[in-house]
Amino acid sequence: MAIEIGVKFIDNLQQARAEIMVVGSDPAGWQRMAPKAVHRVLKLTGVNPTQANIIKQEMLARGGEAAVARGVVNHSAETTDVLIMATLKQYHAFIEKLKMQPFGLPKLADRIQDALDNLEGYRARRLNCRGKLLELGNRTLVMGILNATPDSFSDGGRYQEPAAALEHALRMVEAGADIIDLGGVSTRPGHSEVSEDEEMRRVLPVLEKLVQSVPVPISVDTWRSRVAREALEAGAHIINDQWALRGDPGLAAVVAEYQAPVILMHNGHNTNYRDMMSEITAFLREGIEIALEAGLARENIIIDPGIGFAKTYEQNLEVLRRLKELTVLGCPILLGTSRKSVIAKTLDLPVDQRIEGTGATVALGIACGADIVRVHDVKEMVRVARMSDAIVRGNSHEG
Incomplete structure (x- = not known):
């Protein structure tokens, strides 16, 4: 019989031990040999x-x-x-x-x-969202986007009224959304800044409807401490901060006071980097340290590389290629690519025709370590996530 030569890509100690075991080595040798692999x-x-x-x-x-x-x-x-x-x-x-x-x-x-x-990766665990529990690590969670804004790039103006917003949120949950992310300020390029009062006027009436009727955790997308406090008082479960606790120095204390999970996103004022991934990692690490110093539990911190924020088209693609490098921070990774300009520029398609491009970024993101994906098209991306999980996490089942 001819000798065959194969290759094994070993990502962690658990996989190394499993491969050594398959060879038939003595169990005492697994522990000794695995760190060498x-x-x-x-x-x-x-x-x-x-x-x-x-x-x-x-x-x-x-x-x-x-x-x-x-x-x-x-x-x-x-x-x-x-x-x-x-x-x-x-x-x-x-x-x-x-x-x-x-x-x-x-x-x-x-x-x-x-x-x-x-x-080495973190073990599957529960994320306590102020009484609502999410299982992290077993499968990719899907966050549905709900914009209570007149000018968001994808669906601005459609869900400003509380009744319409609630109906859309319930549709997303029915389609498989694990979290609903509610935002009252557009972050599209060239957006106009709005006051705190205006942001609360948009968010709070919708939030009050959602917490009464939506069974999954509600995240509020804001960087302002006053808005976050009012949202948490109204029953919000998660705060999604696009400035990783830099935009408002009071936000860390508010989140820690309520012990709400927080999403820390990378952002900036320009696209000039000497070593982009090292600088993104350092930015997020500093945000984690700010949260910990304020008294927030580490298990309540999620990180987001900020696709489309302070990055050129080429830089966005590089972040997606190198997403796995952020696992060094030891926090769950949220990826938000849905319908964004990196897809538009690649495929030359309008907003309402970017599902396939979004699906590609979601699938590859999951392969590179994303634990949560933030999307507009929930039904389709739940399917992409489940298929990706079957490959990446081994979550297969016969239907």
């Missing part, structure tokens, strides 16, 4: 030459590698990025040694360990 590449930024030299030496001593700038050796570089390449076994020995070093390296060792732990 998982290879991680981590990128550090803002490292000074002294730190970088120690990191490189210690990693080389354990059989791994660390790429640094040329100016590190003679200290001509003020700071450097460091690309660390190693197996989990090598990282373990490296981290233990790094904890013995000076120059702030013990704290860095703890952060590297946290990053590695986050990349």
Whole structure:
């Protein structure tokens, strides 16, 4: 019999153990060999030459590698990025040694360990949305978009009246929506800013109807602390903040007071990045730290890369390609691509003809780690999500 050669892509320790078990190795060997099968590449930024030299030496001593700038050796570089390449076994020995070093390296060792732990993925758990529970991790959740605005790019003006909004929300729930996201301010390019009073005038009457009759959690899309407080008082379950707690310094305290889950989205004022994904990650990490310092539980934090916000067409596509990198933060990822301009520019289609493009981004987003998808076309995207889950998460069943 000819020997066949195959390839295995090992993403985490659980998968490594399973593959080793299939070979028939002794169970005692699974634990020992599995860390050798998982290879991680981590990128550090803002490292000074002294730190970088120690990191490189210690990693080389354990059989791994660390790429640094040329100016590190003679200290001509003020700071450097460091690309660390190693197996989990090598990282373990490296981290233990790094904890013995000076120059702030013990704290860095703890952060590297946290990053590695986050990349293993988090176990399925329940998200407590102020009394309403959502199961995270078993399947992709679908968030239905409900705009109580006159000028949203897709459906502005259609659901401003509470009765119409409620009817649409119930249709989305019937179609499979797990969350309804209510917004009172358009975020389309060129939108006009509205006052807090106007935002509340749009949102609160609709919200009052929704919390009375809609069985799933209601998220309110706002960055303003006063609007968030009024919404939470009225019964909202989640706050969706497009500025990751930067737009209003009082919002973090409000969300923490009510212990409501919060969605932190990346945003900015321009598209100038030196290292886009590193900067998006840093922005979201800072938002997480703001939330934690305010007293919000970490398990109540969800992150969103902000497709269509402070990004060019090419940058949006790059974020979608590299979405999996955000798993290093250890939080569930929400992806909102529905009908957006990145689809319009790719397919040259009007708003009402972007379902297939949205479906492609949803499917690939789920494959890259998205836990929640925010969409207009709920029925169709629930089907896309279920098919994607069958492939990615193994949630298959015979119908």
